[in-house]
Amino acid sequence: MATVRHDDGDDAARLRAAMVDELRGDPITSTAVADAMGVVPRHLFAPQTSLKEVYESNTAVPVKRDRDGLTLSSLSAAHLQATMLEQAAIGPGMSVLEIGSMGYNAALLAELVGPAGHVTSVDIDPDIVERARAGLARAGYDRVEVVLADAEYGVPAAAPYDRIIVTFDSPDIPPAWLEQLAGDGRIVVPLRMKGVTRSIAFDRDGDGLISRDYRLCRFVPAQGDGAHAPRRLTLDTEVYLSVEDGEEAGFEVAALQRALRRPATRSWPGAAFDLPDELELFLLTGSPRMALLHASQTRIKEGLLNASAGLGVPALIAGDGSFAYRIKRAARQGGDAFECGVIAHGPSAADVAARYGDLLCRWAGRFRRRGAARIRYLPAQTPIPQEANPGGVVRKRHGSVVVAWPENPHPPGGISA
Template sequence: MNDTATSSPETLRARMVDHIQHGFWPACERVADAMRTVPRHLFVPDATLEEAYDDQSVITKRDATGAALSCASTPAIVAMMLDQLDIQPGQRILEIGAGTGYNAALLAHLTGPNGYVTTVDIDPNITGGARRGLDNNGYQHVHVATRDGALGDTEHIPYDRLIVTVGAWDLPAPWWTQLAPGGRLVAPLRWRGQTQSVAFTYDGAQMISDSMGLCGFVPMLGQDGEHTGYVDPDGHVSLYWDEDQNIDTTGLLGICTQPKAATWSGVTVRGEEPFDRIWLHLSATEPGTCRIAADKTATTSGLCTPAVGIRSPAIAENASLAYLTTRRLPDADDARFELGATGHGTVGADLAERLCAQIRNWDTDRTTPPTITAYANNTKPDHINLFTIRKTDCRLVIKF
């Protein structure tokens, strides 16, 4: 076979789907077929064919600082979320975040000729580009609207499915009223410093999750419930926490220079084995769960050594802190690491022990996710529950 044939869009697209199907979240065959059919490269014309069909996001708009404002999401994450959405032919779909129009084209393929797809975005440049991409590729019937995604779209309610393709800190009230009872909502929901693509079923009063997977998305504009602050005076170590948490980084400034209390859990992982669900256990049990991020200067100097430098779970309590860390086991036959925690401050050792307790809880069942129940704030009275996570329009209760 010549080089042209092996690098054709059809061949690269098939290879992309094969990679997805052998990855961390194989999609159902209907989703795989949609991704084999819809030409991703035509929705990202500034990317090369190889870039269009690599398992990576393609940035399509940046701000003045270079930060991404819009992109075509990583194909594996696209496949996971579509699989979670469980689209059936003939359904009405609302997408929040128009992107390039590629995801809306996949939605239209899955709903078929009797379905209806609406995609909305607050940025007219993005909706204009999505409209052109859809029109140029035979998806003129997809409705594209320029509006605040938090408001949804009332023009074609109720929707059987609602999918959010921007990072959501909250589940705004209009989404609840526009989704039909029995419908499904899939959103990259952010809490306690992490983002999980959570699939909810709506029963008309509450939303109950049945699956989730770690992901990352450009944040949705207007949802400012997450705070950040430095705990290192030179700006090398920062925390991310939610507005309902009693965390004050001024009391933690310089915490990483205080004596360390290292605790090891006895739980090990191989080099590429995921352990992000420890974060879920922490968010269900520890009110001070947050995210710690240390830059290269901090990690190489030993000032702060989280398990994953830019994104690891931590517990903050008053003027003390503990975070997840790892150490390589030199005598292991394979690349194996032990999970543990490093604590600083008056109760840092206790926080490290509590973090290790959740590592051990995770180790008893590494794959089963918790159940997240979301209650709309205007339909559910306040919970007397220490671990209720309070947002502007909803409250989350997480249980294993």
Template sequence: MVNSTPTLDDLRNRLVDEIVAKCPLPAPIEQAMRIVRRDLHLPGLAPADAYTNRAVTIKDNPNGPLALSCASVPSTVAMMLAQLDPQPGDHILEIGAGTGYNAALLAELGGPDGQITTIDIDPGVTLHARQALNRTGYEHVRVMERDGLEGVPEHAPYTRMIATVGLWDVPVTWWQQLADGGRLVLPLRWRGQTRSVALTRHGDTLVSDDMELCGFVPIIGQHGERTTELANGTVRLHHDQDQPVDPDQLAAFLSTPLTELWSQARVGNEETFDGIWLRAATSDDTVCRIEVTKQAMEDGVRHPAIPGRSPALVSGDSLAFLIAERDNADLERPSRLGAAGYGPDAIPLARNLIAYITDWSTDRAAVPHMTIHPASTPDSELPKGHVIDKADSRTVLSYSETNV
């Protein structure tokens, strides 16, 4: 009788096969994922669960809904490694040790001449990572308890740096530790969204060449994002500190008539439309994230396209946000996209959002060019594009070629 129970190798290879079927990986990354045992980095978890394409919390947050640390979704791990493009002999710093699994993959990719340092601010997380790396044969990986915003200057410069926590800004210390020509991959947050951005340092400029949707636990110590609660906390706006979102001005937004405008753009059941957000956030400082709870929708607030995270435009006492409605007029793309607005300026804001939907629809795979510069860079030295200023950096975004 043949034993049909899958082995650990079977489970691991099935997971990698699933990831590669959706998005082919560079051969070295695919091979590393077939070698490194994720189950040994998640002790106590059933092997079948360890080799499922999902995140696993390893440390809960007693003060909030988001975990303090988790094992990232394997397909996201693979995507970010492909962005980083590690080479044999690379000197790599990882910010956010997690379970140590990503550091083990980096060790495989860096080879015997590579140097891998992984850090975390939480001593329990670093202990977990250290023990897991020892179990899996990667004792040479350096694990340190450090504030990720400070990096590890004593082992710099690094040819590659990767963050596995959400960053609102690029810390000055990272500029100092990344070698010229070095590569940085980080989940960067702006205007309510997070993208895994791949950047190469050219002197005092970081230049992007890839940008992918992602979601990560935010790093401890950066406070550039704000949450404004409306309608007794049942509606929340998540925005950057430079955006003047005033809860007093918006307090009566639900007492104004609802405005709905519809675009000609349609989407299929499995088709992502997060590019609309990216398109809007590249040029418009009114863009943020709206979160509408079930209670708010029961109270009559219009259902956003995705209740927990949809792009919204907010100006003064008015707002507009993305909506979707299924009408089956097109079986391949059964849902149409539009904008819902409230307040005196609901119509112009909704029209702006419709324009972003339309622009996105003409080239749904397009991503903007991004350059990041030190905060001290004068306007005259910035390329053309939309500028977003933060504490340590100035980001320039554009869909034109002038940013290259």
């Protein structure tokens, strides 16, 4: 049952109902989330945007940009908001902290927790706080508390929280968030690891956290004391590697630059290409010598690198600067199937390509499934498990992310299965 009733016109009501219908089944799987998204007037939180655009399920609405045009704050796509709400599993009477405010998502949270619950929303930007408060007032959700503060430190006054939901790309999990999370609480955070971001639903696990679910996502970057400029190693004009802090020392940039100028080799190890976001995470956490390789469309059109590097592709780096990365093509058996290939550059191209191909075949035959990874967050000073794969340990400022891959008890069919 809606906690606030609205009379917002036939067009808005029709578009909102169509948006919810489109999201049912995936990502909306619960009646509670469907009902909340069915009653909250999303358009009141983006009054300068057309109704059609506001209610497009996969469209984010930018509301503030910096001088260079970079989006600082946006009304996230409804598809992504529904995904994170389902991950959070919010119930009536809960206390929820939203980190990163825009108003609309806080209203959805207010519907989910009901009159007995409480929602606190925090943002560092005074303009965004004012905008969120105004939208919530227009929509009738004045009981949501919107706080102006640096989200790095949470909002201790209303802690502990049964749920914490973060709505920006987070390079780490600050100690304050863990301290303010209830003992049986859950945090849903878009966590950045080795150049990629996943929305991870974490539950408490001893001193740290353990994942219950993770999904592909994209958000605006963090601001304030938690902001972090991505580390990049430039290999050529508009070609670079994304690395974690401290990883750059392990890569010889001059050797990589020389390797890039050598002719490329191409091989096809016979591994299925499937679930690309899962494969990406597996590769990046499969070896400590993996980094995300990027190239602009200009350099791709010039033939310097394959199109797979356009949005970033995991690259395996050898000690002499040789490197290999993944490509794909239609599988020989036809249909809709694809298979993975490997492009390699450098003096030991054949060797690094073979090692990359082995990772691809391991993925296809032993780990290929949705949600296969087990992700733990361990605060600083917490020992890393001895059995952890070095490639799966991502060091952060406040702790470490440890990614493990339990084998599939029912290997999939197809290439390399």
